[in-house]
Amino acid sequence: MDFEDSTDEAAFRGRARAFLAANAQLKSEAKPVSRGRHIRAEEIALAKDWQARKYAAGFAGITWPKRWGGLELPPIFTVIYQQEEEAYAVPRGVFEIGLGMCIPTMMAYATPEQLERYVGPALRGEEVWCQLFSEPAGGSDVAALRTKAERDGTDWVINGQKIWTSGAHYCDFGIIVTRSDPTVPKHAGLTFFFLDMKSPGVECRPIKQISGTSQFNEVFFTDVRVPDAQRLGAVGAGWKVSITTLMNERLAIGDVPRPDVTDLVALAKMIDLDGAPAINNSAVRERIAEWHCRTQGLKFTRFRTMTALSRGQTPGPENSIAKVVNASKLQDIASYGLDLMGAAGMVMDDDLAPLHALFQEGLMFSPGLRIAGGTDEILRNIIAERVLNLPGDIRVDKDKAFNQVSHGKR
Amino acid sequence: MDFEDSTDEAAFRGRARAFLAANAQLKSEAKPVSRGRHIRAEEIALAKDWQARKYAAGFAGITWPKRWGGLELPPIFTVIYQQEEEAYAVPRGVFEIGLGMCIPTMMAYATPEQLERYVGPALRGEEVWCQLFSEPAGGSDVAALRTKAERDGTDWVINGQKIWTSGAHYCDFGIIVTRSDPTVPKHAGLTFFFLDMKSPGVECRPIKQISGTSQFNEVFFTDVRVPDAQRLGAVGAGWKVSITTLMNERLAIGDVPRPDVTDLVALAKMIDLDGAPAINNSAVRERIAEWHCRTQGLKFTRFRTMTALSRGQTPGPENSIAKVVNASKLQDIASYGLDLMGAAGMVMDDDLAPLHALFQEGLMFSPGLRIAGGTDEILRNIIAERVLNLPGDIRVDKDKAFNQVSHGKR
């Protein structure tokens, strides 16, 4: 075992380091940011600028074909870039979904002309994409979506409502999955499109989260016309296309959210407990040790995945463990950090709360992380079924026409 | 709120105290015993003697009709007697099932002549009863039993195998549920009997548990003849009768197993950790506090149940929480106690292991407690369905003939 790069990898890492050092600020020198922060307009501009610079310096579309502006390198190079970028406070969130999920789906299903038109601007940070899958009635049952697409000549007419769309209000384009036939079983009646988010009839409304910020939107569709040419995959094959997109999602969501155990150690050194630094307290030490071991365990699990990647293997559903572990750990660490502070733990004022209220923000943000991108419960199901080969849940809606299935009151 | 007895209750409690003080040894003066201990022949004799003395002194069959030798008192008096007895090291296990489950079932379904014959000897400790429900293929799915009963004239002929029968080898009589018709759905094809355990064709084999002891038996039935007169309930109504028995089980299993949190406090005072008594260590203190709160929470939940009982209400399935909490708590406390001892925690020698190896025995006994009498998983289902009114699991075998259902390889 070793942690050495190959010659090519080392050269690439060196270039990435130089680029980042010259163009970005270290996280350790920036104010800590929890993932719950609201994205403001100036941040979108910053993100676009950053993406353009990444592209210009040769760090965008690392695995993508050269034909579409990519570098056509193996996946390990993406990981290497991400490892280096991790130390820097850079505005990444805006392009995560477009470049991580939407464009890869386009590359699998769109025409060469469409790719010519769309991939470049996305890669250069000129156009932002969003993903329109979730619906209020769907939740974990993603395929239970109801947004209707009806054929009308060479167009489709879309009516319905999507939810949890990150950045819908500033996005230029979106990919969407719709129900084109409610008389067949759930997965069989879906059709997939991409569309211009400025189309008439598209309306975005921000969703206020419990943290008070709005990262997500509801998107309403009223007689929105989409040309059949913007269909991705066959009519009725929308679920298959969606799976392509969702497979990419699990790879994309990898950030370790804060506050993490390092923040807890910093806090425990800073805070007194019964007259001595909290870090000296045995109970505190046990918790720190347990969370440290989980954090490091995930880090080294990622190293094992990277090793598989660099050997040309594809990482499997075992990646699901990172989110299950991280989301609960975040909530537990945040809550425990507040407990350590005692009554002062409730205070969120930036100048009074340790580490700029990172723990308090974590408390309010973490419940969402246990739900978004697959709930704890769904991820455990995935591990049990796909890794351990245990039987699937019984699906009472399996062979029923979608419009004959009970959907409840909510 | 108060913890006062009514006048009648106080008088009864006083009599119970006097009886126990004169006839039994306090647990605090006896060697601690975990529930994992093997029951030896001399203990059966002691248990019979103790039951006879309880009966003579007027502390047996407290709620039962006077006609059958009971005292016909409200259930609260049983609780009062148990509360007092809890402090004493008395041999109770042998009669728990017979008096707690078998005879109550007899009282609901047997003829007056049969009751005349059987209730008295059981109550006086002369005859011991066992319960024959579980089967190797059944497990949590109790009603999936396969032991066959076929009608032959005025007799039934029983063939099959039961398992987890406490004390089958020293029992005089047993109650048994059998499959009399495999061509109807699971619950509809059962018939219930009582039988003489000395009948030809009944063979008991002890099951060695992981603790090394044998509390339970397998019981094999080969052409065992049981007169139809010993049928309890109608042919095909065996499930309904079983429910009567099982409802009583949940009331009967209430003992707090040891090592409990008090033992852990004793251990933590006895043992050094990093040069100071372990009880001074913050991490140890947190655990003790958490387990204390759970223990006391259960104790006071029992007080609430008692209050309901003394107001003439019947306690509901919420009693299931005691076993769920206690079984895991026992396993956790035992394991943690060993951890506190460090490497010496592995040692079970009576003279070297603290508290006569109570923690080590608890480690080996506790896995069984999480399973016997309803697994953790089944009990959570019961709470969710019967207390919270959440939907039942989907039962794929629900309307199928028993012999058409898949039963797997194990």
Place this chain on the structure above:
Amino acid sequence: MNFEFSDDLMQLRDQARRYLAEHCTSKHVRAVLEGEKSYDGALWQGMADMGWLGAAIGEEYGGAGLGHEGLCVLAEEIGRAAAPVPFSSSIYLAAEAVMIAGSEEQKRRLLRGFAAGMHIGTLAWAEGSGNPRVGAFTPRLAGGKLSGVKWPVPDGGSADLCVVAAQNEAGQPILVLADLRAGGVTRTMLETVDPARPQARLVFDGCAAEQLGAAGEGFALLERVLNRAAVLIAFEQIGGASVCLEMATAYAQERYAFGRPIGGYQAIKHKLADVYIANELARSNAYFGAWALQTDAAELPLAAASARVSACEAYHLASKENIQTHGGMGFTWAADCHLYYRRSKLLGLTIGSAGFWKNRVVDALQTSNAA
């Protein structure tokens, strides 16, 4: 054996629940959470009018004389409604401190005002992070004037009277009662995890104040106040935890996924069974606390600490798993789940966190074993 509230108190509970169902809906809570008001004045007046504020205050001091069991019953309902009023500060903390530590003259002068809701009281013990600890209280009373800093102080923005853990000129721990109306105090409102129950930072600079209780007994008196408040707050917590379980259960019955209610999946069923178990254990421990509080039993320190530890655990679990059960809707501002999640954390911290009280459980166990 009578380990349940009396029929009279059960009736009081039902009345309170009906009243709050009408006068303290989530709209009322949100009005304070999202607005500028520091509490719901109409609700506060209503509580005063119905005699709730004086429930445990003797009739001779203008209270209803229902005893502390009555106050426990009300606390549970207030917790269920997540009521945005300074009830706990004024009643469990300030009025209790006066009842425990005050002279007869102080009781006569002060309790009537608390019972009538004319005065809002609070207790200031915290000075930033840390748990209550002997010798840790720095404000000083000299010549009837108090100077020093305390934060966070619950309802510190709206309170008139503030019991302060302080020291006298000799450096002995004392409780003092500061009159916030008289000037000499600067109040800064704090941003917190639960804006429906506002907190402030108070800087005393020669604020008029009088001693409450004997010099040197300040810490013991504070401990008594905190023990008593721990039981009352535990009832607020189990009230809140019960609502969370009810919300989650109702949602799980109605929300469908894959063609059936999500409450039919064991992942949800067993999660909610665990919440039920935690709630029942907490409720039972709180009942014992109520008994110890009502009878001022020697077991109070252990009963109070156990009630608090259980209640903190139960409410935290119930409020976070309520969000989880609601899925995406659960972490929207529009759903009510977060009102309870916020309150759960606020109540879990306000008189010291669970870690502090776990330590007190073992302290009490050691004391009772030694006795």
Place this chain on the structure above:
Amino acid sequence: MNFEFSDDLMQLRDQARRYLAEHCTSKHVRAVLEGEKSYDGALWQGMADMGWLGAAIGEEYGGAGLGHEGLCVLAEEIGRAAAPVPFSSSIYLAAEAVMIAGSEEQKRRLLRGFAAGMHIGTLAWAEGSGNPRVGAFTPRLAGGKLSGVKWPVPDGGSADLCVVAAQNEAGQPILVLADLRAGGVTRTMLETVDPARPQARLVFDGCAAEQLGAAGEGFALLERVLNRAAVLIAFEQIGGASVCLEMATAYAQERYAFGRPIGGYQAIKHKLADVYIANELARSNAYFGAWALQTDAAELPLAAASARVSACEAYHLASKENIQTHGGMGFTWAADCHLYYRRSKLLGLTIGSAGFWKNRVVDALQTSNAA
């Protein structure tokens, strides 16, 4: 980035697994568990013949010179088989102690015997309850004779040579190597939670012994031995935990209840998913430990402690939930579940319990942060 064992070592793993599948079935384990033998002699000889005992011992000392990564790979397989042999005592503890602390002469004299399985070594640090601690070791070496008491000593009944944490005449902590064949020692076998790996109480009374390493460095040397053993034992633990998960998963697929496999119920699915998660985290931490061990990296103390904490947690969870998944059959003597449940606890205690190692994690974190 190459965070996986080499292809050569993967082959070694496969060979070892095949060999143990034949020569170390649960029947072999039970023969020691239930019988009078203190280990499986044939298996031990086989391990010696295949060069496993000397895997990490240099070729110049009669070993195979595969390095510690090789030993890690073997340890995982030994853990999978729950092998009833003194491998960990003789190799991870005694031979490692000699490699770390021994003089060149001692290495030349002793290691060959360990590698060949001619000598069985062990390490005696515990003196009843308590964790390893400076100043806690009471046996005394004077004039080449050792006197004092140690228990439990793993394989203390069958070992020829015993490394003992002791003190010299000046009271300084030292490691000594006692020759148990030479008399002056009384061995009493102990009843333990896992009789397949026997433990003894050793009373030294003038037993012939020689010093190992410098006087005064005894505790630092012991810590180094324990750190290294922690990584190797972590591999035994993840091997055992993996088998538990495989057993539970296979059973859950085959055992039916209510007309379908119990593995189809979320209560079982999610339980086993949690076991899988714990196992993967433990495996990843153990891999980092293997790297740190192989390269003698500065990170070893943190890597070793993290590997051990994760491995203790994972094996305990996997072994107890394996029993639970098996239901009633799981707590019978006849089922193999308890072999792993016992071993899990034994390995979790033998070099100090998880609590001790958690503390070491934070010690190491503080040291590395300060550096």
